[in-house]
Amino acid sequence: MRTTIHIFIADDHQMFVDGLKRLLQTRREFHIVGEAYDGASALHFLQNNQVDVLILDINMPGMDGMEVTKQVHSHFPEVKVLILSMYTDATFAKTLMEQGAAGYLIKNTGKEELFEAIHCVVKNGQYISKEVAIKSSLIAENKPAREDFGKTYNLTRREGEILKLLVQGKTSPEIAESLYLATYTVDTHRKNLLRKLNVKNTAGLVRFAIVHDLMNV
Structure with a gap:
């Protein structure tokens, strides 16, 4: 059974990263292994380090979160991408999931939902923000008939x-x-x-x- 979840944070806002790290560090099972402020740096880190969950922003300089998600899904399939975004649009969330994201949360989510989402994606599940799912009735593209x-x-x-x-x-x-x-x-x-x-x-x-x-x- 996994006892430690290795988390990497990629977001171009220093204050947000610092706050997220403090929040995650309140849980003993979460270990922050690093942070980056652009997509290319995040991908470079994944090449030589163990990461279980990549918490990823969409709007970053250079390579945006959409492209990072595709690259991670293609080259580091064992890493679970959890998107943190300001966008509540269901179509946008659906597109990210199609590109390989395991989870999608909006940035004003509560800490308990964040913790739940991390554990869910680590167990090979998928997680959609409650607000996005309930308000928009997000329909998975690959759902069975x-x-x-x-x-x-x-x-x-x-x-x-x-x-x-x-x-x-x-x-x-x-x-x-x-x-x-x-x-x-x-x-x-x-x-x-x-x-x-x-x-x-x-x-x-x-x-x-x-x-x-x-x-x-």
Whole structure:
């Protein structure tokens, strides 16, 4: 099990980098291995150093974050790129994910969501800012056809039903009553969904359903 997550920060604003470092250093599992103020320097660092997560700004001098993301995805696929941006546009976020970013956050996100996003991408998941996902209902380009969704993620029919009810804000007892199941059974299905979809909690399940356009499945 990974005990230390090696993080590199690339952003051209010194004050932002300093603040982000102080925030991350409050968690024992995060180790800041370096920082850069332009994309080329970030790529150069990756050539000879272990980095698990590259926290990357979009607007930087020289090589911008979009190009850095493509280069990292091509030459350093083991490095997870987590974008921090001021833009809340879903199409822009979607484009970054297509280029290889593992996560997309807006810069005014809270620290707990930042920590959650880092852990998510390290575990080979993808993370979309809650604000972007909820406001814009971001649809992943490579999502499976709706009728094939259950097969792709190995979901049972019952798990699909429970997922939709969770998106509607139903609690486990409410779902149990609706589907004529025991609450314990619903909780078991919910745990299976967390494992199969690689998310940490019910909020993650809801966000996953929004990102993959499952609101009306």
